[in-house]
Amino acid sequence: MRATVIHAPRDIRVEEVADPRIQEPTDVVVRVLRACVCGSDLWAYRGESAREPGQRIGHEFLGVVEEAGAGVQGFVPGDLVVAPFVWSDGTCAYCADGLTTSCDRGGFWGSAGSDGGQGEAVRVPYADGTLVGLPAAAASDDRLLTALLSLSDVLGTGHHAALGAGVTPGSTVAVVGDGAVGLCGVMAAKRLGAGRIIALGRHRTRTDIARGFGATDVVAERGEAAVAAVRELTRGEGAHGVIEAVGTEQSMRTAFGIVRDGGSIGYVGVPHGSGTGVDLGAMFDRNIALRGGVAPVRTYIPELLPDVLDGTIDPSPVFDLTVGLDGVPGGYKAMDERTALKVLVKP
Amino acid sequence: MRATVIHAPRDIRVEEVADPRIQEPTDVVVRVLRACVCGSDLWAYRGESAREPGQRIGHEFLGVVEEAGAGVQGFVPGDLVVAPFVWSDGTCAYCADGLTTSCDRGGFWGSAGSDGGQGEAVRVPYADGTLVGLPAAAASDDRLLTALLSLSDVLGTGHHAALGAGVTPGSTVAVVGDGAVGLCGVMAAKRLGAGRIIALGRHRTRTDIARGFGATDVVAERGEAAVAAVRELTRGEGAHGVIEAVGTEQSMRTAFGIVRDGGSIGYVGVPHGSGTGVDLGAMFDRNIALRGGVAPVRTYIPELLPDVLDGTIDPSPVFDLTVGLDGVPGGYKAMDERTALKVLVKP
Incomplete structure (x- = not known):
């Protein structure tokens, strides 16, 4: 599949990488429908946050479950889901307290060895703890899908x-x-x-x-x-x-x-x-x-989701530039130069 | 009257000073029954907080109202009262919110030009906003009086x-x-x-x-x-x-x-x-x-007072050395050398 990779400051490329596959029974693989570029991605882009050459990047995405591990109980292939920017097991003491960002088994998309959101698909660890299901009907509503993507990070x-x-x-x-x-x-x-x-x-x-x-x-x-x-x-x-x-x-x-x-x-x-x-x-x-601090957005999604679904709030206007995967490097440039507020990616 | 004065680091003296008198109609003069030395007084004693030579010192006291200005409504001579370590007008927006330490007209005992608690008497500005009345019977209960003094600072x-x-x-x-x-x-x-x-x-x-x-x-x-x-x-x-x-x-x-x-x-x-x-x-x-931050103890006294009065809590054990006014300089030395935890002063 194709995914965004950061090789060095200001060197963002979209490359052919290994397809994600189920590695643990609690994994799912999500085919990405919407991803985006975050202001915090720019710290890596600008070299202010260190990255290993070749690391994936992007931590916001929603999509459709393509494959689910044998131990996954809450999701089946075809489910529309949104991912918070940190995965978490959903069972530890911190997750029980709602502080999913401190989960001992948690991690950030795009950290070394993990998939990033700005790609065609993502292996999601601890899917039952991490993902939140969305109504299937949302998949055909472009504006709503964009609004729901904000649950991945910026709204929470x-x-x-x-x-x-x-x-x-x-x-x-x-x-x-x-x-x-x-x-x-x-x-x-x-x-x-x-x-x-x-x-x-x-x-x-x-x-x-x-x-x-x-x-x-x-x-x-x-x-x-x-x-x-x-x-x-x-x-x-x-x-x-x-x-x-x-x-x-x-x-x-x-x-x-x-x-x-x-x-x-x-x-x-x-x-x-x-x-x-x-x-x-x-x-x-x-x-x-x-x-x-780092927002435990997984905990907030169930509270915020109904308001997004029924239109009480519509965060979609924060996305003002839409690109395909090939446009991701240009999207970073646009955000860095502040010609774009937030770049939506449709892989 | 006699009061404690700081002339320089480690130069604490008890001296004859001008008697306090009503200067504003909202003032009262309180005859001090109990005062004490605070850990924060030690920063001045050690020269880590600047003081003008000759400044009064001590910010915790309780005592009896000796004289009340014409505009004072809540107190009359003879009332037993405790003072929080900051005076406050009781009427501004911050006081209304309970943040008496941010009162625009507030101030700290012992600040330049004001009386300090470690003396025979204190002029109290904005008495209605600042002081809290105590039951007269407490005056004859030595243990209780000591416990009540903690409302001035450390308990709150x-x-x-x-x-x-x-x-x-x-x-x-x-x-x-x-x-x-x-x-x-x-x-x-x-x-x-x-x-x-x-x-x-x-x-x-x-x-x-x-x-x-x-x-x-x-x-x-x-x-x-x-x-x-x-x-x-x-x-x-x-x-x-x-x-x-x-x-x-x-x-x-x-x-x-x-x-x-x-x-x-x-x-x-x-x-x-x-x-x-x-x-x-x-x-x-x-x-x-x-x-x-700096505790708005005036706001907390009404909540804490009943528990001290009925003995639900008894903070008096924090006072482990009692001195008269003449013993105040020695009291600083004892606290500085950690041979005393907190020095009670009976002027």
């Missing part, structure tokens, strides 16, 4: 950030980061009842999506000017909760600058760079909580 | 840490720090229903108090060995919640080492030193929350 990650930010009905939330995760954070905050949602961003196409997802205010300034603008909007106090969906020192500093005393920063941007932007002294004096 | 701070650590009924909590706050953290965790409480400490007198307060396990090791010991006690996973009641880089590192993935660190040790011990990458990968 936005939801995780909103939980970390402590969104409550009527609260004021500010969102740092206008990528797909930040935009899904806006949507998740709205879904949880936030009364006011301030999106930070300067790209009109993105802030228009933010408004469509529920943002009540847009702040185009950056850095200190952004902090001043958010405080101006919030009686000088800042937002009760802040979603940090970038992962740089500067974005974390901005988050600290715009959070109200006693508030929470829900951070889901993968930390990278040398500085963290975390000011423990300010956290202490102002009682700011810092919560978040 | 321990409670804040336990909330930050996310203590829930049946959960496992580990406590880093065997000072009065750490011990009160043990008591608060027990009060909130923790099923297992692991106290880290090697001083038998302190760990005995910890056991009396509810600790089910004591770990005497330090650093990496302490981490290994706590993990050994928790199936290798760590504690659901960790109370960090020291404030050093090493203590925070220990807290991160012993917290379970998905757990919370409730930190109330005043951060000091150059490093924070906060590992954002580990926080991200393991979904560890960091919550806490």
Whole structure:
């Protein structure tokens, strides 16, 4: 089959690789219908996260079960399924607690030795713990299928950030980061009842999506000017909760600058760079909580799925460029250059 | 009157100072019955926190209202009252939210220009917002009066840490720090229903108090060995919640080492030193929350007071040395040398 492989920074290729096959009785093989490129894939693309030459890449996909191991109980060939970006056994103490990302037997698609999502098919370990079934009818609804793909990462990650930010009905939330995760954070905050949602961003196409997802205010300034603008909007106090969906020192500093005393920063941007932007002294004096991390999206899918299916929320607008497998390298380039927000892949 | 003054690191004196008087109609003057020395006072004593020469010191006291300003509605001369370590107006948006430590008009006893708790009397700003009345009968109960003094800081701070650590009924909590706050953290965790409480400490007198307060396990090791010991006690996973009641880089590192993935660190040790011990990458990968800060103890007193009054909890054992005002400098020395856990002052 054909799959996306990263050989070196900025060297993304689509190549012929070995077909995935059942290796353990708990495996299934999924034929990929939709995959995509994640902002966090760009850290590997840019060389900021190390990869072994030849590693697969891509961690978001949905598709149809092609073959199921003898021990798989929940899925049969033909089932439409979505995969969270981490596989997990579904049975350990962490999985029982909903922290599937800490599963001892879990792992990330595209890690060394595993398949990546940006390919024709994927071997899925611990299928019963990992996958979530989707209604078969969705397969013929292009818009819905795209919306459901967001359950693989960005929607659940936005939801995780909103939980970390402590969104409550009527609260004021500010969102740092206008990528797909930040935009899904806006949507998740709205879904949880936030009364006011301030999106930070300067790209009109993105802030228009933010408004469509529920943002009540847009702040185009950056850095200190952004902090001043958010405080101006919030009686000088800042937002009760802040979603940090970038992962740089500067974005974390901005988050600290715009959070109200006693508030929470829900951070889901993968930390990278040398500085963290975390000011423990300010956290202490102002009682700011810092919560978040790698989102256990598997746990959130059952809660979010009905709202996507019935159209209560529609995250599909975060995908603004569609490519086939051959277009994946170009898709990385487009996202790196910010000419695309998020690239949808139809293998 | 006589009060404690800090002139320089390790230069604590008890001197004649101007009598406090009503300056604003919202003031009262409190004659101090009980005060004490806090572990955080030692940072000033050791020169790790800057103080102006001649600044008052001490931020924990209870006593009797001697005089009340014309605008004070809740207190009259003769009332027995306890003061939280921060004064607050009780009317601003932050006070309404219970975050009295962020009150715009609030301040710390012993800050430049204000009275400190370690003296014969204190001018209390915003008395209606700041003070909490105590039953008059408590004044004649020496043990109870000492227990009530803990409401001024250490008990409420321990409670804040336990909330930050996310203590829930049946959960496992580990406590880093065997000072009065750490011990009160043990008591608060027990009060909130923790099923297992692991106290880290090697001083038998302190760990005995910890056991009396509810600790089910004591770990005497330090650093990496302490981490290994706590993990050994928790199936290798760590504690659901960790109370960090020291404030050093090493203590925070220990807290991160012993917290379970998905757990919370409730930190109330005043951060000091150059490093924070906060590992954002580990926080991200393991979904560890960091919550806490300067405790809004004024907000907690109404909840904790009944349990102290009826003897459900008795924090008085944290005071193991009693001095008069003249003994205050010696009390600092004893706490600095760890021959005393917490010094009670009877002016």
